[in-house]
Amino acid sequence: MAQQDKKLVEAITPMDEDFAQWYTDIVKKAELIDYSSVRGCCVLRPYSYAIWENMQKILDGMFKETGHQNVYMPMFIPESLLQKEKDHVEGFAPEVAWVTEGGGKKLEERLCVRPTSETLFCEHYKNIVHSYRDLPKLYNQWCSVVRWEKTTRPFLRTMEFLWQEGHTIHETSEEAVAETERMLNVYARFYEEFLAIPVLKGRKTEKEKFAGAVATYCIEAMMHDGKALQAGTSHYFGDGFAHAFDIQFQGRDNTPQYPFQTSWGMTTRTIGAIIMTHGDDSGLLLPPAVAPVQVMVIPVAQHKAGVLEEARRVREKIGAVCRADIDESDNSPGWKFAEHEMRGVPLRLELGPRDIEKGQCVLVRRDTREKAIVPLDALETEIPRLLGAIHDEMFRRAKENRERRTFEARTLEELIRLAETESGYIKAMWCGDTACEEALKEKAGVTSRCIPFEQEHLCDTCVCCGKPAKHLVYWGKAY
RNA sequence: CGAGGCGUAGCUCAGUUUGGUAGAGUGCCUGGUUUGGGACCAGGAUGCCGCAGGUUCAAGUCCUGUCGCCUCGACCA
Numbered sequence: 001m002a003q004q005d006k007k008l009v010e011a012i013t014p015m016d017e018d019f020a021q022w023y024t025d026i027v028k029k030a031e032l033i034d035y036s037s038v039r040g041c042c043v044l045r046p047y048s049y050a051i052w053e054n055m056q057k058i059l060d061g062m063f064k065e066t067g068h069q070n071v072y073m074p075m076f077i078p079e080s081l082l083q084k085e086k087d088h089v090e091g092f093a094p095e096v097a098w099v100t101e102g103g104g105k106k107l108e109e110r111l112c113v114r115p116t117s118e119t120l121f122c123e124h125y126k127n128i129v130h131s132y133r134d135l136p137k138l139y140n141q142w143c144s145v146v147r148w149e150k151t152t153r154p155f156l157r158t159m160e161f162l163w164q165e166g167h168t169i170h171e172t173s174e175e176a177v178a179e180t181e182r183m184l185n186v187y188a189r190f191y192e193e194f195l196a197i198p199v200l201k202g203r204k205t206e207k208e209k210f211a212g213a214v215a216t217y218c219i220e221a222m223m224h225d226g227k228a229l230q231a232g233t234s235h236y237f238g239d240g241f242a243h244a245f246d247i248q249f250q251g252r253d254n255t256p257q258y259p260f261q262t263s264w265g266m267t268t269r270t271i272g273a274i275i276m277t278h279g280d281d282s283g284l285l286l287p288p289a290v291a292p293v294q295v296m297v298i299p300v301a302q303h304k305a306g307v308l309e310e311a312r313r314v315r316e317k318i319g320a321v322c323r324a325d326i327d328e329s330d331n332s333p334g335w336k337f338a339e340h341e342m343r344g345v346p347l348r349l350e351l352g353p354r355d356i357e358k359g360q361c362v363l364v365r366r367d368t369r370e371k372a373i374v375p376l377d378a379l380e381t382e383i384p385r386l387l388g389a390i391h392d393e394m395f396r397r398a399k400e401n402r403e404r405r406t407f408e409a410r411t412l413e414e415l416i417r418l419a420e421t422e423s424g425y426i427k428a429m430w431c432g433d434t435a436c437e438e439a440l441k442e443k444a445g446v447t448s449r450c451i452p453f454e455q456e457h458l459c460d461t462c463v464c465c466g467k468p469a470k471h472l473v474y475w476g477k478a479y
Numbered sequence: 480c481g482a483g484g485c486g487u488a489g490c491u492c493a494g495u496u497u498g499g500u501a502g503a504g505u506g507c508c509u510g511g512u513u514u515g516g517g518a519c520c521a522g523g524a525u526g527c528c529g530c531a532g533g534u535u536c537a538a539g540u541c542c543u544g545u546c547g548c549c550u551c552g553a554c555c556a
Contacts, residue, residue, distance in 0.1 A: 299514095334516035
């Protein structure tokens with residue numbers, strides 16, 4: 001690895017002083033991204049791309065397990081195709097990029113660079129779905145999409161971002177609803193079991209739902225500073241797109257029928273969620289399941305005879321149970337310790353002459369800084385155990401932060417006061433009217449994050465208007 | 480898109496008020512000594528001062544424009 005600025009760590013803004021600045025310091029200094037000359041478009045450097053590849057591998061496996069197949073759709077959408085579904089085009093038109101010229105000639109019909117691919121999938125489904133025997137189709141694609149954002153932040157909002165978008169089509173609405181829920185659960189499991197980020201599962205309000213959807217289910221994560229992050233969405237489309245695109249199939253009863261559809265997506269924003277959930281003043285802390293390097297071997301006094309050789313042997317050996325790397329640079333050990341802590345490597349393995357003599361090494365956890373002297377022949381069991389323990393501790397801390405920052409409001413005054421003085425979720429009852437949702441945004445600066453599946457009953461009336469309450473809603477400020 | 484801030488060496492920044500030879504720290508390169516929490520010595524290289532105009536004998540510095548980045552708001556994954 002290239003030599004780094006020695007003052008890297010000192011240069012990171014303390015997170016509680018200025019969380020936004022801390023975040024931008026981290027993404028640059030941990031070599032996750034570089035800015036490019038195109039506004040709002042970031043270079044994903046090897047370290048962040050490796051995280052993305054690990055996430056892809058896990059998620060893709062989960063998609064395959066649930067019977068999905070990968071496909072690839074074109075990146076261009078003709079204007080006429082985009083416009084077929086009214087709500088959809090209204091939602092996306094303001095932020096699409098248009099190609100108006102090609103091969104030196106003005107195009108007869110302009111093409112938009114996909115902001116999402118529902119319309120292309122619909123066009124394709126119309127071609128290939130003719131009978132109930134053709135259903136369901138459970139498709140997914142990994143690609144990038146473009147949305148012409150006004151303001152951008154690395155990972156959280158960039159004009160081009162990487163994602164996966166699942167698009168499925170079913171014979172019945174029951175089946176499509178079940179698919180929507182099933183994939184939301186896949187996302188939730190991925191966040192909690194692999195990224196150590198606890199999530200709330202629920203539904204978006206009419207105001208917040210996806211353009212063209214009947215219902216949008218979501219998982220919401222909470223960042224260290226108490227702001228919410230929409231971590232993944234799963235949409236149920238009903239047969240709305242099928243009508244708009246005239247997709248029909250011959251049913252079991254020999255009548256023409258419209259199929260039911262879903263879509264669901266997760267993006268590179270998730271890397272931002274990892275940073276903002278687990279990071280601390282020393283830098284990143286990566287969940288072991290997606291950390292490009294899970295154990296960094298650091299030879300101590302590596303110039304001494306046999307040290308480097310033994311360190312390489314150990315690295316080779318533990319490579320069987322984890323993703324291991326070795327830092328052979330001629331930086332001092334102290335420098336390496338700080339460097340790999342900043343980059344969020346979950347476990348450090350120190351190996352020096354004294355250890356080699358005794359057939360042991362020192363393992364240091366990034367989350368607790370706890371040091372343990374471990375016999376070399378116990379590494380193959382001890383490393384997986386510690387990686388698991390780190391994951392559990394990360395999850396526990398993230399959940400603790402969320403619980404500490406979750407509040408309840410029974411009156412408007414209470415909600416406004418909480419929104420002013422605290423940063424986090426505010427649970428409050430809601431009547432279901434968009435007018436009240438907009439009023440809360442106006443008066444308290446909060447938006448509805450999600451209507452949780454696990455409902456509670458705080459009181460009988462809407463926190464805003466006093467009419468009978470329909471749902472408990474989590475309110476908050478979001479990224 | 481509104482408000483604010485910033486563009487000078489790889490990085491962090493000083494220099495701009497009051498125009499007068501381009502600076503520091505750190506990193507980088509070479510050689511040597513070091514190595515269990517950010518080591519040290521000696522030598523060396525590095526700049527379209529974001530870009531374009533203008534004012535001036537003279538512009539990093541003043542004026543006009545422009546591009547980009549960051550933060551906060553409004554909008555969105």
